[in-house]
Amino acid sequence: xxxxxxxxxxxxxxxxxxxxxxxxxxxxxxxxxxxxxxxxxxxxxxxxxxxxxxxxxxxxxxxxxxxxxxxxxxxxxxxxxxxxxxxxxxxxxxxxxxxxxxxxxxxxxxxxxxxxxxxxxxxxxxxxxxxxxxxxxxxxxxxxxxxxxxxxxxxxxxxxxxxxxxxxxxxxxxxxxxxxxxxxxx
Numbered sequence: 001x002x003x004x005x006x007x008x009x010x011x012x013x014x015x016x017x018x019x020x021x022x023x024x025x026x027x028x029x030x031x032x033x034x035x036x037x038x039x040x041x042x043x044x045x046x047x048x049x050x051x052x053x054x055x056x057x058x059x060x061x062x063x064x065x066x067x068x069x070x071x072x073x074x075x076x077x078x079x080x081x082x083x084x085x086x087x088x089x090x091x092x093x094x095x096x097x098x099x100x101x102x103x104x105x106x107x108x109x110x111x112x113x114x115x116x117x118x119x120x121x122x123x124x125x126x127x128x129x130x131x132x133x134x135x136x137x138x139x140x141x142x143x144x145x146x147x148x149x150x151x152x153x154x155x156x157x158x159x160x161x162x163x164x165x166x167x168x169x170x171x172x173x174x175x176x177x178x179x180x181x182x183x184x185x186x
Contacts, residue, residue, distance in 0.1 A: 003133045006058035006070065008047040013067035014060065015043035018053060021116035028101070028175045029053070029086055031093040045086070052082040052113060059133050061117075061126045068121035071130040072114040075143065076105035102174045104149055109183065110138030112148035131164060139186050146186060149179040158182075 006014060019026050019039050027033065030041035045053040053072055061069040074082055083101060091099045105111035112134050117126045138146045149172060150157045158180065166182040173179070 002062045003059055003129060004062060006046070006055035006060045008055055010055060010058075010060055010067050010070075011043045011047035014046050014055070014058065014070045015039050017067065017070045017116035017118060018042045018046065018072070018114055021114050024177070025175050029090075031090050048085065050082075051085045052079065053086075054082075057082070057113070059130060059137070061121075061130055063121060066121075067118075068124075069117040069126040069130050070114070071112060071116075071134050073110060073112045073134040073137065073146075075141065076109045076111045076147075077107045079105055079107075079111075102172070104172065104174060104179075104181075105147060108143075109145045109147045110134070110141065110143040112146065115148070127160065128164065135184070135186060144186055145183050147181060147183045149174060149181050152178045152180055 016039060019035070019042055026038050026042060030038045032038045032041050042053065045051050046055050046058070048054050049056060052074065057074045058070055058072045060067045087099065087101065091097050112131065115127055115130060135146055148161065148166065150161060161182050166184045168180045169183045170181045171178055172181045
């Protein structure tokens with residue numbers, strides 16, 4: 001069981017995990033309607049060297065050559081640059097030069113954008129290990145806090161994050177849905 005920096009070759013497996021975690025937000029970020037098209041676009045985003053969903057922002061948990069889990073995290077102060085390729089694409093696609101994405105992270109935090117574990121590997125603590133790895137990364141990069149958003153009706157994830165020391169500091173809206181913005185001091 002290895003946690004490692006993601007590479008472009010992980011894109012196919014990681015894209016499916018990202019879709020499973022993001023659902024409607026994946027449709028928003030890709031501008032696509034059909035699930036297959038969304039997953040294909042997520043694969044392209046992940047394989048790219050730029051963007052918030054790039055492999056460069058991701059760690060994967062690999063078990064016997066299979067990507068069992070993925071976490072995408074980055075500094076909140078980097079979001080404008082990380083969103084640029086996605087926004088450029090969406091603004092062209094929608095023919096709307098003012099299209100924007102909802103603000104998820106604060107500038108002074110390291111932000112866990114997406115966390116997903118394959119159902120085939122559930123219950124093995126992989127999500128916790130990926131969160132811990134992100135916390136170590138945040139500390140190494142000099143961030144004093146780490147944050148994530150969890151949809152308000154996801155009781156299982158909410159309970160896990162509380163157990164790991166995260167606290168709700170506010171509610172935010174992402175793609176029309178209410179989320180708890182949860183923070184942990186490092």
